[in-house]
Amino acid sequence: MIEAAEASDLTYFALAATAAREPVRETPRQAPGELPEVLGGRYKIERLLGVGGMGAVYRARDLLREQFGDPEPYVALKTLSDDFAEYPDANALLYSEFALTARLSHPNVVRLFGFEVDIPSQRAFITLELLRGLTLDQLLCERPEGLPWDELRGIAIPLLEALCYSHQLGVLHGDLKPSNVMLAEDGLRLFDYGLGQPVEGLLPGLPRLCRSRIAAWTPRYAALELLEGAPLSAAADVYALACVLVELASGQHPFRRLSAKQAKSMELDRQLQRPAQVPLHCWQALRTALAFDESQRQIDCSELLDAFRRPPASRLRRWLGKA
Missing domain, CATH: 1.10.510.10 (Transferase(Phosphotransferase) domain 1)
Structure with missing residues (x-):
């Protein structure tokens, strides 16, 4: 059972059913461009890997996998770069990329794991395989x-x-x-x-x-x-x-x-x-x-x-x- 004090650490989608029954609590939003050290209460950002036309990709450590002893708990994490994160529909556009790429299952196309929104910062992000x-x-x-x-x-x-x-x-x-x-x-x-x-x-x-x-x-x-x-x-x-x-x-x-x-x-x-x-x-x-x-x-x-x-x-x- 999840206690109420712990529930705020989960993503919006995990709480969708609960949110329909309970009043929504306002969560202060951080200034645009401010990226938390840990996203989604789970992914600890380690370093920037690259910046593209709209997004920034980071190497991150999955703290949940690490907790269960996974010797390779690393993922890549993509979020919109600071400039694009300011747009009101930014998160929806990032989801569009996820929905498109998640349709693809091919050995020569990057593998995506999930799409989440960090509630405190309201920053959406995609988790995907870490390529070397x-x-x-x-x-x-x-x-x-x-x-x-x-x-x-x-x-x-x-x-x-x-x-x-x-x-x-x-x-x-x-x-x-x-x-x-x-x-x-x-x-x-x-x-x-x-x-x-x-x-x-x-x-x-x-x-x-x-x-x-x-x-x-x-x-x-x-x-x-x-x-x-x-x-x-x-x-x-x-x-x-x-x-x-x-x-x-x-x-x-x-x-x-x-x-x-x-x-x-x-x-x-x-x-x-x-x-x-x-x-x-x-x-x-x-x-x-x-x-x-x-x-x-x-x-x-x-x-x-x-x-x-x-x-x-x-x-x-x-x-x-x-x-």
């Missing part, structure tokens, strides 16, 4: 000349499989870039669906990010139509992923780290060159995926995956083809 490894932007710093074909293919295939799976379930990522992909100890993980959206008609009750109020795209990976105000689409995810794969292959962003709008005005697509280790059929697929105009980007994630799964033609086959 290199993100692709860190890998690129170590390998500035790009990756050989076998290594590139070993990263491209699970990443494409993760995105294809997401799209099949109606979930758009919205912020594909090297820092949102990790080579974890037990395999690649795609993470941070904070700018993601469901495809039209899926989960219609979820709140959606107001793009006119919050412009959080990463410009050098954002498709031209996004920069011009169009809604997120699967084609925009394909453009971003193609940028990432070309960057892994060559060590250089395909458009000099410029936005699609800048690159189009400079006609940089005319200067694209195939990295030597990338087979011709894969380059043709990537070149199509990099089209600035959405109407010319006539390739989807599954077709890009098929291209990387197909082995390169042997020298003899190439010679016979020319003959």
Whole structure:
């Protein structure tokens, strides 16, 4: 039995039934941006792991698991960064990310554990698996000349499989870039669906990010139509992923780290060159995926995956083809 004095330490959702019968007690809210040392009476924040477009991710210790002797009581904990926490619908938007990502159960997509609200601070947070490894932007710093074909293919295939799976379930990522992909100890993980959206008609009750109020795209990976105000689409995810794969292959962003709008005005697509280790059929697929105009980007994630799964033609086959 839980005594009344202990009940205030539990989350709102755990007390939903009780709250319907008892008068609501006002809980003073902390100043926006003030994050407690322990969230939800359970998760002790240890250190900041990273800050993205809207959220901040921390390493935290699950005190309940620790109490029961779990030798690895660590989780990652995501909450909105201080600036975004001030918005009145901030917690609802974070829940939207949780509801989208929680639908996904794939070995190459980050695993989410739960969504909670810390009552005293009114800060919502997501608990998820703590990943250890290199993100692709860190890998690129170590390998500035790009990756050989076998290594590139070993990263491209699970990443494409993760995105294809997401799209099949109606979930758009919205912020594909090297820092949102990790080579974890037990395999690649795609993470941070904070700018993601469901495809039209899926989960219609979820709140959606107001793009006119919050412009959080990463410009050098954002498709031209996004920069011009169009809604997120699967084609925009394909453009971003193609940028990432070309960057892994060559060590250089395909458009000099410029936005699609800048690159189009400079006609940089005319200067694209195939990295030597990338087979011709894969380059043709990537070149199509990099089209600035959405109407010319006539390739989807599954077709890009098929291209990387197909082995390169042997020298003899190439010679016979020319003959």
